[in-house]
Amino acid sequence: MxxxxxxxxxxxxxxxxxxxxAAGHEVAVVDNLSTGKKENVNPAVKLYTMDIADPRLADVFADFKPRLVNHHAAQISVPLxxxxxxxxxxxxxxxxxxxxTNCRQHRVEKVIYVSSGGVVYGEPKQFPATEMFPLQPTSPYGIAKYAGELYLKFFxxxxxxxxxxxxxxNVYGPRQMPHGEAGVVSIFIQALMAGKAPTIFGDGKCVRDxxxxxxxVEANLKAIERGENVAVNIGTGRPTDVNELYRLVCDALHTDMKALSGPPRRGDLLANYLDATLAGTVLGWKPKVSLAEGVVLTAQYFKNLAEKK
Ligand SMILES: NC(=O)c1ccc[n+]([C@@H]2O[C@H](COP(=O)([O-])OP(=O)(O)OC[C@H]3O[C@@H](n4cnc5c(N)ncnc54)[C@H](O)[C@@H]3O)[C@@H](O)[C@H]2O)c1
Structure with a gap:
């Protein structure tokens, strides 16, 4: 496709x-390379270097004629x-x-849209958050993600x-830069690899998923064929606090370096983790990689990258 x-x-x-x-689809990418990198782009795909708000996006749709659009481009910083x-x-x-509007003009059949379970529920009172929880984002980033879901319903x-x-x-893994919602994994790995002690803010008891x-990626593969006009959580349902995460990163890198401690950061939610049962029903998806395994894979990626330099 x-x-x-x-x-x-x-x-x-x-x-x-x-x-x-790898699954045999014909793929093109639109990216303005504001935070993305050209070297991340698979050599088999055509890259249109362009802002998604640019009126010339119509030319991209006319040229490539996609049947499906997978929309990941975003400004991803909540503080910004x-x-x-x-x-x-x-x-x-x-x-x-x-x-x-280009999807409408060019008769695209389906859009896979990336929202954020870390922000659309605001500060939930119970956990894990399900899709039935009220949507009450507290930042312009979260408001825009929610608005995106409403626009999709309209279209x-x-x-x-x-x-x-x-x-x-909070997504983590190879190619993650130290910014964004779950950048802490790559921040810890990169600091420790450089022999520097990273900082844990507050008591390290903030939990994330x-x-x-x-x-x-599996969820994005399944969503090509499955799921119609629905929003689903993509998470593990498992809360992990920053102290535990730091221990896992230290284990993966075989170090016992102590982290520095810093003041609590204003605006950090105390807790957030998601119930992804609906994604199981709708997409046939469930997470397979444990945090310990995923941290090892991520650390390995950064080690390989450092060796290449
Ligand atoms: N990383 C997470 O934990 C997380 C959690 C929830 C949701 N998300 C969402 O997942 C998506 C991808 O996030 P990521 O973590 O890979 O971040 P990223 O910054 O690596 O990816 C965003 C990409 O969009 C591009 N981009 C930004 N503005 C653009 C514009 N105006 N025109 C064209 N391209 C533009 C960037 O150059 C970059 O390649 C985003 O929609 C983000 O909101 C991420």
Missing amino acids: KILVTGGAGFIASNVVDAYV SVDDPLADAHTNVMGLLNVL AAQAGIKFVALRYS YVFVGDV
């Missing part, structure tokens, strides 16, 4: 592109969205609308474009 992947030079979507190519909601909305609202009803919205928890990128 012809699949256009937005943000395909970035951490998660470049892994998705590799799997789509707080400081500059307009810059966030440029990509996460206007860019998305540019993609969706499904008005133009018959099917969608699956994947609400990721760390899902391995290989499992997230």
Whole structure:
């Protein structure tokens, strides 16, 4: 199938592109390389270096003629969205609308949209969060992700474009840069590899749901054929606090270096983890890689990268 992947030079979507190519799909990528890297882009795919909000995106659709669009391109920094909601909305609202109106114009059949289970539920009162929880994002980034889901419902009803919205928890793994929602895994690994003690903010008891990128890729493969007009959580349902995560990273790198401690960070949610039962029913998906295994695989990736330099 012809699949256009937005943000395909970035951490998660470049892994998705590799799997789509391996599965025999014809893939093209649109990315403005703002945080993504050209070297992440699979050599078998055509890269259109362009902002998704650019009116010339219509030419990309006319040229490539995708049947399915996988939309990962986004401004991903929550703090940046707080400081500059307009810059966030440029990509996460206007860019998305540019993609969706082109999907309508060019008769795209389905959109796989990437939302965030880390932000759309706001600060849930119970855990793990299910899709039935109220959506009450507290940042412009979260508001834009939620708006994206509402726009998808509109285009499904008005133009018959099917969608699956994947609400990721904290994704980690190879190619992750130390920014973004789950950057802490690569921050710890890269600091320790450089012989520097990383900093744990507050008491290290904030819990998150760390899902391995290989499992997230599986969800993107399954969502090509399965799921219609539905939003599902993509997470492990397993809470891990920062102290435990740090121990796992130290084990993977065979070090016992103590972390430094820093003041608690303003705005950090105390807890967030997701119930992904619905993704099991709708997509036939469940995570397979444990955090200990995933951290080892990620550490191995960064070691290999360092050896190549
Ligand atoms: N990393 C996580 O834990 C996590 C959690 C929830 C949701 N997400 C979502 O997953 C998606 C991918 O995130 P990631 O962690 O791989 O981040 P990333 O920064 O590595 O990937 C984003 C990609 O989008 C591109 N991009 C940004 N703005 C663009 C624009 N205006 N036009 C064209 N391309 C643009 C970037 O260059 C980059 O390649 C995003 O939608 C993000 O919101 C990520």
